[in-house]
Amino acid sequence: MNLPFTEPFKIKMVENIYRSTREQRETWIKEASFNLFNLRSEQVFIDLLTDSGTGAMSDKQWSEIMVGDESYAGASSYYKLKEAIKEITGFSYFLPTHQGRAAENVLFSVLVKEGDVVPGNSHFDTTKGHIEFRKARAVDCTVDIAADTSTFHPFKGNVDIEKLEKVLISNPADKISCIIITITNNSAGGQPVSMENIREVRKLSLKYGVKLIIDSARFAENAYFIKLREDGYAGKEIRDIVAEMFSYADGMTMSSKKDAIVNMGGFIGLKDEELFRQASTFNIIYEGFITYGGMSGRDMNALARGLYEGTEFEYLESRINQVAYLGTKMKEYGIPVLEPFGGHAIFIDAKKFLPDISKEEFPAQTLAIEIYLEGGVRAVEIGALMADRDPVTRENRFPELEIVRLALPRRVYTNNHMDYVAASVKNVFDRRDKIKKGVKITGEAPIMRHFTVKLERI
Numbered sequence: 001m002n003l004p005f006t007e008p009f010k011i012k013m014v015e016n017i018y019r020s021t022r023e024q025r026e027t028w029i030k031e032a033s034f035n036l037f038n039l040r041s042e043q044v045f046i047d048l049l050t051d052s053g054t055g056a057m058s059d060k061q062w063s064e065i066m067v068g069d070e071s072y073a074g075a076s077s078y079y080k081l082k083e084a085i086k087e088i089t090g091f092s093y094f095l096p097t098h099q100g101r102a103a104e105n106v107l108f109s110v111l112v113k114e115g116d117v118v119p120g121n122s123h124f125d126t127t128k129g130h131i132e133f134r135k136a137r138a139v140d141c142t143v144d145i146a147a148d149t150s151t152f153h154p155f156k157g158n159v160d161i162e163k164l165e166k167v168l169i170s171n172p173a174d175k176i177s178c179i180i181i182t183i184t185n186n187s188a189g190g191q192p193v194s195m196e197n198i199r200e201v202r203k204l205s206l207k208y209g210v211k212l213i214i215d216s217a218r219f220a221e222n223a224y225f226i227k228l229r230e231d232g233y234a235g236k237e238i239r240d241i242v243a244e245m246f247s248y249a250d251g252m253t254m255s256s257k258k259d260a261i262v263n264m265g266g267f268i269g270l271k272d273e274e275l276f277r278q279a280s281t282f283n284i285i286y287e288g289f290i291t292y293g294g295m296s297g298r299d300m301n302a303l304a305r306g307l308y309e310g311t312e313f314e315y316l317e318s319r320i321n322q323v324a325y326l327g328t329k330m331k332e333y334g335i336p337v338l339e340p341f342g343g344h345a346i347f348i349d350a351k352k353f354l355p356d357i358s359k360e361e362f363p364a365q366t367l368a369i370e371i372y373l374e375g376g377v378r379a380v381e382i383g384a385l386m387a388d389r390d391p392v393t394r395e396n397r398f399p400e401l402e403i404v405r406l407a408l409p410r411r412v413y414t415n416n417h418m419d420y421v422a423a424s425v426k427n428v429f430d431r432r433d434k435i436k437k438g439v440k441i442t443g444e445a446p447i448m449r450h451f452t453v454k455l456e457r458i
């Protein structure tokens with residue numbers, strides 16, 4: 001008999017969580033204006049809102065916390081992190097930032113000008129926010145098959161090379177800030193991008209003289225999928241695959257809260273010294289001096305260690321398999337989930353789950369509310385609320401996909417928790433015919449509204 005794979009760690013410290021009653025949750029969600037971001041964490045039993053900054057650090061990372069160097073300039077923690085980044089990603093120049101969006105803010109302050117276009121596969125919401133805030137335009141060049149939620153394709157996160165070339169041909173190079181590849185493609189369901197695709201994008205970036213930046217939050221999960229699914233990579237080490245991916249880029253922005261398994265942190269990696277010097281000025285203004293940039297020495301230490309742990313095959317195997325465990329359970333119950341399963345989350349197709357709710361009534365948000373009421377499980381909407389309004393016309397944007405994301409924190413929950421989550425969603429699924437009405441907006445911010453939006457049940 002083959003021995004089953006298991007988590008390559010055991011648990012040394014626990015945090016108790018408490019179940020609530022349905023009546024309590026009814027009250028709390030009303031008080032939260034039907035926005036799950038407004039709930040207190042104690043009001044949540046299993047929190048799958050995000051995999052961002054919610055992971056469990058290892059004993060080795062915690063021990064690194066104790067030996068952090070808090071010197072303002074030139075701290076040993078900075079050099080430890082610089083070395084780790086160089087070793088894992090290959091980038092010689094780096095700037096620490098307090099999180100991923102701060103890295104975007106600093107780098108885009110150099111690269112993105114008013115009137116620019118920024119093509120890529122589905123831009124993450126903060127990425128798009130930083131682009132649109134500068135009155136530039138993010139052009140989504142994701143492959144069409146990403147919108148097909150049931151057909152298997154190994155790399156649904158890919159950039160459509162023809163769509164990208166069209167953008168590159170129809171705009172002068174100085175109007176294109178950069179090309180951004182997001183790995184894995186978060187907004188398209190945590191789907192990976194193939195090495196071949198990154199290589200093709202690189203060819204176009206060189207041909208048209210446009211920089212290629214990798215939005216790298218889940219670069220290790222992407223490398224794991226390349227190893228599993230792409231010809232020629234089965235025998236390669238994760239770290240070699242990672243190094244090859246980054247070798248095709250001019251730079252990277254990183255949210256360390258994802259694959260580097262820390263609770264806070266980010267950085268920019270760059271090949272070019274001149275770009276590094278320009279970005280350094282903005283780093284100092286927005287984040288802090290270039291050898292700490294919004295991070296404590298101890299946190300840079302833990303991050304350096306996290307980069308190594310996050311790129312270990314056994315860890316990635318257990319993580320991605322836990323995501324698949326949850327997805328398989330829900331699929332067995334007949335719940336419409338996106339396939340293939342993504343790296344960090346399971347995505348439910350809300351249009352298929354709640355076909356009677358029109359897009360104007362936000363079916364994915366409606367479903368996320370029902371899942372919370374059912375079992376105290378917190379998920380997040382990725383649909384029309386998150387897609388926001390068109391910056392010019394101010395009309396609501398209705399994306400192809402209305403999905404609910406159940407994101408798994410790293411090294412935090414057991415498969416018993418996954419069974420509980422799947423059962424909660426199944427109970428909603430069994431009573432889906434009785435859910436006839438969605439929600440409407442009663443208050444919203446001008447940009448990135450989904451974080452603070454106020455809603456009412458119709």
Ligand SMILES: *Cc1c(COP(=O)(O)O)cnc(C)c1O
Pocket residue numbers: 052099100101102124126127182183186215216217218254255256257258265266
């Ligand atoms: C999380 C994330 C970001 C932003 O990072 P923060 O650390 O949350 O600021 C950017 N891009 C992608 C793909 C992400 O997943």
